Amino acid sequence: MSNSIATAGQDKIVVVASSDDNYAIPMHVMFVSLLENAARPDRFEIFVIDGGISEKKKNNLQNDISARGGNVAFLQVDDGIYADFPTQKHISAPAYYRISIPELFNETVKRAIYLDCDLIIKADLEELWSQDLGPYAIAAVENIAGSTYLKSGLAQSDYFNSGVIIIDLVKWREQNIPEKVRTFKMEHPELISTNDQCAFNGVFRGEWARLPLHWNMQSGLYRNRRQVERLKQNGAYEKAVWTPSIIHYIGWSKPWVIPCFHPLEGEYRRYLEMSVYRHEPLEEVGTPVEYTAIKVFRKNVQKKRWQKKYRSKGINLYP
Incomplete structure (x- = not known):
């Protein structure tokens, strides 16, 4: 299913991301944040599934990762596998490439962490790597959203977010998970409201190891939903939001x-300025057409309110 079979050292932490050229810089910054917060960056074997990243950006990534003691390799997926899969403006074909991860590695590689590009890592991922999956083939965090799960037919607490996952590659190979996910995606459009996240959930049907919420602090935690009230009951919410x-x-x-309305937008700039892209200007894109002036005003008020809460707790926000 691919034209590259990767290997990794026995004691290495295997981390995988996928990107096209448009998301290459955010992915780059994400990996800088990962290594900056790693006690032993040399343990990390980073793999990028390449969806058309320019040579210049690949060289930049290699330089920044090697300067921090890490290692990166680029993998290829046969584009034809996902040629008929639907895409959106902010979701291109490489968003599906994580489905193929077990097919890209030698059978000696038994576990991998997959990370989306739109993340900032604030802790040592050695701890995440050591999480016990028990009998499950995947570990993830519950998806924080009001309605994404509805089409799936699953309970909200059984529907996970696929942006941060630990994959048991042995079980995925044994159970032929990649082919099951691809088949589900194409045969059950009525159960799909996202790119491949709904397909993953459709295959696993609630059978996944639950990771603590702080390993995937999603934007939905800032909104007042019944789901958030439930999560507040066990203390998971507090740790995820504040640390x-x-x-x-x-x-x-x-x-x-x-504009960006996320209260912790500065954390991206913190690590951007540690990278070779420190002088790269932010892109001005404006707001979606459905965002009225009142909605933009409310978003800004909410952002500033949360930033004030962070500062009141002594949390240093990056400007």
Whole structure:
């Protein structure tokens, strides 16, 4: 299913992301944040599934990762596999490439962490790597959203976000998970409201290891929903919001564009300025057409209110 079979050292932490050229810089910054917060960066074997990244950006990534003691390799997926899969403006074909991860590695590689590009890592991923999956083939965090799960037919607490996952590659190969996910995606459009996240959930049907919420702090935690009230009951919410291990900038409002309404947008700039892209200007994209002036005003008020809460707790926000 691919034209590259990768290997990794026995004691290495295998981390995988996929990107086209448009998301290459955010992915680059994400990996800088990963290594800056790693006690032993040399343990990390980073793999990028290449969806058309320019040679210049690949060289920049190699330079920044090697300067921090890490290692990166680029993998290829046969584009034809996903040629008929639907895409959107902010979701291109490489968003599906994670489905193929077990097919890209030698059978000696038994576990991998997959990370989306729109993340900032604030903790050492050695701890995430050591999480026990028990009998499950995948570990993830519950998806924080009001309605994404509805089409799936699953309970909200059984529907995970696929932006941060630990993959048991042995079980995925044994159970032929990649082919099951691809088949589900194409045969059950009525159950799909996202790119491949609904397909993953349709295959696993609630059978996944639950990771603590702070390993995927999603933007939905800032909104007042019944789901958030449930999560507040066990203390998971407090740790995720105030001391997130991974910040996930879900939705169109990304920290590398203007405007951004995320209270922790500065964390992206913190690591951007540690990278070779420190002088790269943010992209001015404006707001979606459905965003009225009142809605933009409310978004800004909400952002500033949360930033004030962070500062009141002594949390240093990057300007």
